[in-house]
Amino acid sequence: MSDSVIIIPTYNEIGNIENILNQIQDLNLLFDVIVVDDNSPDKTGELVKAFILKKKYKINLLLIERESKNGLGSAYIEGFRKSLTLNYKYIFQLDCDGSHDPRKLIEMKNSLNSKSDIVVGSRYVKGISVLHWPLSRLLLSIFANYYVKVITGMKVSDSTGGFNGYSRKALKSILKNNISFQGYAFQIQMKFIGNRLGYNIDEIPIIFKDREVGESKMSINIFYEAFFGILIMKIKSLFNSYKS
Template sequence: MKIIILPTYNERNNLAELLALIYNQVEDIHVLVVDDNSPDGTGELVRELMQQYNDRLFLLARPGKLGLGTAYIAGFKWALARDYQYIFEMDADFSHNPRYLTTFMTEAETADLVLGSRYIAGGGVTNWNMFRRLISRGGNVYARLILGLPFKDVTGGYKCFRREVLEQIELEDVKSNGYSFQIELTYRAFLKAYSIKEVPIIFEERAAGQSKMSKEIFREAIIMVWKLRAAKNRLKAAPFKEIHSAGTSLAQP
């Protein structure tokens, strides 16, 4: 079974169309919307759409805006309490195109974690100015160098996990809540020697609404990578599953 965790805050204008595209791409996939009490009525729309999509769409309603990282953690725990074997992260603003879902699922047959990458051959971004491109590229290089990660894109939020990865990376101990959350999850999986594969995606800047990037999120990412580096031995020493190979897509610490 497969499920997409879709955090939302004021995404009512995007959601119906996005869900239609997702289900058109992968008919048997499930979606869990984790809504932080959106003032625009996103949660109410999900409840209406649940009648249309029956047992393929679910809502986890939270009392307020609690942050991206905690939304994903709540969604992961919900999925792990059920029989989902493949668990996706995806944005609700069309920046992550559903057309890549089938590629993710193909690669997940031989990799424990699949990363959507803007910075490998075939990947890229649209509608970003030069400053935004430099910030993103620089942030990736910064995190990769400090943490010793071999991947080209460690800040992206389009991913597919095998359930055992999320079961073993100690979700209760994840402290990041902004974009550094994406770095932390990948780093924890890397330290536990799970096989990780990057696949190219074109990141499409959101068509409606407001970007989630802020100075606070950027500042958290700068500090968090040093905290993760300092905790490397503890994170690596925690119990983890037996290592297995995924052929040429394997990335080991």
């Protein structure tokens, strides 16, 4: 068993899950994996279960099966809580769709091991490192991250990204608070609470590429949640303190 675990939420990712697990297994450093599947109609969860039964991977692979699609945020939180129960020291989150290069996990772990409490795989910390996105999507992402910096006061260049890592101490503290968002706003809220609690956030530059298989989960509701929800979150934070 490794001291580090990667939480991977899945919903209709049968075309991607095997490839991402292969990449994680091929790393020079051992990472365990917890897959949180939201009862995927394409049987992603069934495939992962088959991998576990056949002992296809040398890494420690665990599957959490949920009854329905209840949102990205709640999937991550369930995975996070399981990782804390299992006493992992470092907890990472990674998209299943191939957008994030697992090889960056080693650099991110080194950061947590030496200088940071939260590490962000950032698309914007050194210019713009995004491949194959339409211009409209890229501009929306850049605007969203600028908006978050202005509203929250955080100095993080990529608050909306989903390639992040947490020390056990930081994650445990953050989860003592109410994490109310589900989409991109969930990623922002996690970092915002961590920042307010005084945890050090480091950004590691990554190259983000759009998914090649499957469909994006982006929707107008996710955008509205982030746009208005973050403003409300900031206002509430002026009158309430966070638990540590």
